[in-house]
Amino acid sequence: MRTLLRSDLFRNFMGGFIIGAVAILALQPGARTDVLVTKIQAAYATLI
Numbered sequence: 001m002r003t004l005l006r007s008d009l010f011r012n013f014m015g016g017f018i019i020g021a022v023a024i025l026a027l028q029p030g031a032r033t034d035v036l037v038t039k040i041q042a043a044y045a046t047l048i
Contacts, residue, residue: 004010
């Protein structure tokens with residue numbers, strides 16, 4: 001088991017997995033701003 005954990009193949013796999021996980025989290029689209037803007041405009045229109 002110790003040999004597997006120290007192998008280059010396992011280390012490269014885990015490194016790629018971690019980089020991929022960070023990239024997925026970083027590149028996720030944020031909250032839908034078009035819906036938020038529409039709600040703000042509708043609320044503002046009722047005030048006018």
